[in-house]
Amino acid sequence: HDKWEIDPQELMLMEELGSGQFGVVRRGKWRGSIDVAVKMMKEGTMSEDDFIEEAKVMTKLQHTNLVQLYGVCSKNRPIFIVTEYMRHGSLLNYLRRHEQSLTSNQGLLLDMCIQIGKGMAYLERHNYIHRDLAARNCLVGSENIVKVADFGLARYVLDDQYTSSGGSKFPIKWAPPEVLNYTRFSSKSDVWAYGVLMWEVFTCGKMPYGRLKNTEVVEKVQKGLILEKPKMCYKEVYDVMRKCWSQLPETRPSFRVLKEQLVSIAQRLLVD
Numbered sequence: 001h002d003k004w005e006i007d008p009q010e011l012m013l014m015e016e017l018g019s020g021q022f023g024v025v026r027r028g029k030w031r032g033s034i035d036v037a038v039k040m041m042k043e044g045t046m047s048e049d050d051f052i053e054e055a056k057v058m059t060k061l062q063h064t065n066l067v068q069l070y071g072v073c074s075k076n077r078p079i080f081i082v083t084e085y086m087r088h089g090s091l092l093n094y095l096r097r098h099e100q101s102l103t104s105n106q107g108l109l110l111d112m113c114i115q116i117g118k119g120m121a122y123l124e125r126h127n128y129i130h131r132d133l134a135a136r137n138c139l140v141g142s143e144n145i146v147k148v149a150d151f152g153l154a155r156y157v158l159d160d161q162y163t164s165s166g167g168s169k170f171p172i173k174w175a176p177p178e179v180l181n182y183t184r185f186s187s188k189s190d191v192w193a194y195g196v197l198m199w200e201v202f203t204c205g206k207m208p209y210g211r212l213k214n215t216e217v218v219e220k221v222q223k224g225l226i227l228e229k230p231k232m233c234y235k236e237v238y239d240v241m242r243k244c245w246s247q248l249p250e251t252r253p254s255f256r257v258l259k260e261q262l263v264s265i266a267q268r269l270l271v272d
């Protein structure tokens with residue numbers, strides 16, 4: 001019996017949550033009581049067979065700061081991807097909607113970064129690369145729980161506007177030099193993206209590099225220019241961001257180290 005295969009008859013679909021990269025995502029109930037989100041994969045948007053194969057691995061990745069993949073309905077089309085439900089939606093929207101209350105609460109902003117760092121340290125330990133880490137791809141649940149979503153899915157996107165670094169949908173502003181030049185993804189390219197995500201958190205959801213066009217950002221990043229310190233961000237937190245933006249991947253800290261550094265900063269700050 002394939003553990004990762006979900007019987008669609010055990011699903012009750014509810015309101016639409018939005019339409020992501022692969023089509024409509026709806027809220028639902030699984031087996032009558034479990035809150036889920038159901039991605040209904042639009043035909044031709046993802047290499048489905050490869051994904052279904054990978055789903056077996058993904059269901060095994062379990063951590064409090066990762067949005068849990070419960071399984072897939074792959075026996076008919078469109079295929080459904082069933083995951084844990086997060087009631088407050090994307091972190092990016094949450095930051096923008098709650099800017100007023102968040103600006104004075106650096107402890108909470110730092111805690112959000114630490115939670116994501118823990119989820120990413122778990123993926124790093126399992127040699128799992130996200131490939132599109134950003135505030136838009138993290139989700140917020142109750143009690144300010146934050147989790148990393150859609151890790152690894154970038155490999156199955158068929159839209160080459162998204163997959164090729166010259167494409168209009170490629171996440172240029174979250175990409176390090178080795179990805180811009182050779183699309184060389186690694187946990188250290190996730191670390192670069194994590195630095196940009198920290199900047200998003202401490203600016204309550206501003207767009208990195210403002211209105212600069214992608215071509216201008218590529219030029220700046222390759223020249224070593226980096227994002228400025230957000231106004232309401234501790235100096236030592238910005239120093240951690242800057243380490244994530246080292247030109248060379250090997251000079252960037254691992255998520256294991258990053259998490260420890262942020263936790264010790266949080267302990268020092270929350271004591272004072």
Ligand SMILES: Cn1cc(-c2ccnc(-n3ncc4cc(C(C)(C)C)cc(F)c4c3=O)c2CO)cc(Nc2ccncn2)c1=O
Nearest residue numbers: 017018019020021025037085086087088089132150153154
């Ligand atoms: C699990 N989950 C998913 C979503 C939700 C809804 C629509 N699109 C998406 N997205 N968003 C982004 C996304 C990105 C990718 C890349 C391959 C990384 C490019 C692949 C995806 F498949 C998605 C996706 O499905 C999500 C994220 O997967 C919203 C939730 N919750 C709420 C709650 C209230 N309001 C809105 N959403 C929720 O709990």
